[in-house]
Amino acid sequence: MEAPECPVCIQPMTVPIFQCQSGHSLCNSCTVKLSPPICPICRQTMTQMRNWQLEDLVGKAIAACPNKNKGCVYKYVSKEMEDHVKECIFREMDCPMGKVFGTCSWSGKLKELLNHFKDRHPGNCANITSNITSNFTIDNISVTNDCRHFYILQFNKQIFFLSFKIDTVQKLGYWLVQYVGTKKAARQNVYEIQINSKQHQKRTVTYIDYCFSDSMDANEVFRQAQCAVMPLIMMGHFIDNSKITFRCLIKLFNKPAINNNDQSKHATTGQKNGPPFPNRHKSPGPHVSRAKGSGVNNTQSVGPKHGPKKQQANFNKK
Known part of the structure; x- marks a missing residue:
């Protein structure tokens, strides 16, 4: 009724x-x-x-x-x-810059949000295509000072929020991508964060995970460490001249068809319902791989273990 x-x-x-x-x-x-x-x-x-x-x-x-x-x-x-x-994508929205930093009092519809950012916050806008990653360089970065940065991204005519945060109390750095819309639609999008070292060109860390909906409070995601996380002691090796560089790529994730045999395999392994994660590593958290002959194990687990996610780093020594 x-x-x-x-x-x-x-x-x-x-x-x-x-x-x-x-x-x-x-x-x-x-x-x-x-x-x-x-x-x-x-x-x-x-x-x-x-x-x-x-x-x-x-x-x-x-x-x-x-x-x-x-x-x-x-x-x-x-x-x-x-x-x-x-x-709801038809709801009245406050400018995220106002919610995060208290620097903007604008409110309006989702379809007006991108134009607002282009007009009032052009330095916080980025476009992403399926073949191009957006590069971000943040200045005045230090692992001894708290900071928060926010960007709005447009991909496949959809809007995403990218947040970067350094928390000196938790001694962690965070990257989070949120889809502006429903939780169900958010999980149809996968984001990839690649952090590049300015000290060593071939040193990178790549993180892949599902997007969160913007209805989830970013601070709560940070608190639970359910996004890309890097210990500050590790992040220090990726900062040079007070700058950090990273790339962001968003991909549509299409759930593959599952036949009866596949379903029996899922039942045997105890996998939960929902779209399977692409190339998910068995052990969550950042993983370091070194070149052969370095005298150390190929895979070494470091950092916090939170949630089903994949982080890999490649170190090639000259």
């Missing part, structure tokens, strides 16, 4: 639902805007009494996205609507 409408804003009801002294119920959005807390229908005082029966009904009802009049056609069970609104 369709979700009941709020008698004030005529939008689908949202929980929690409070009542006034006469029993009128308003959606949560309208209730929090009341100042003073007077019912707009009967002018009686709003109470802290919840309408539990109506909330239960709303939780089971099908509701259209609040951005329906802006073009969104999706409908969800009301209790799932909050998650959808956070990632």
Whole structure:
């Protein structure tokens, strides 16, 4: 059934639902805007009494996205609507530069965001194609100072956010690519970060993983180390003259068809449902490979172990 409408804003009801002294119920959005807390229908005082029966009904009802009049056609069970609104591509968006650095107060639609960056933040824009990686050089970098950098990327007519962070408390550096849209669509895109040493030309570290949705807080991803992570003691070898250079490539990941034999293999190995990761290394975390004859093992695990991801580094000594 369709979700009941709020008698004030005529939008689908949202929980929690409070009542006034006469029993009128308003959606949560309208209730929090009341100042003073007077019912707009009967002018009686709003109470802290919840309408539990109506909330239960709303939780089971099908509701259209609040951005329906802006073009969104999706409908969800009301209790799932909050998650959808956070990632709806028709939602009103604040400028990420304002959210991260507090330097911009712009807000608008997703389709307007790229033009805003080109106009107000041109140094934070980059285009990526399937055959070209974007190169980034960040100046004034030091492993002893915290920093945060943000870029907006356009690939295949989609928008992505690239974040780079140095955290001297955790003693880690982070790279994160987020897809602006739903979590499901985000996992159809794979990003690759290649960090190049300015001290040794043939020293590189490559990291490959699925994109996150922008609805996921970047700080939470950093905290859980679910993105590209490098210990600062290691990053120091990739910084020269206070500069660090890296490349970013985004690829569409198409899930291959699985026949019955493949399905039995997956069942045997215990692999979870979802698109398999391309060339995923057995041991997560950064991995160092040295040239033959160097007298050390070919594969050496270093750094934190977090999440299913692949990091490799090649060191060729002259």
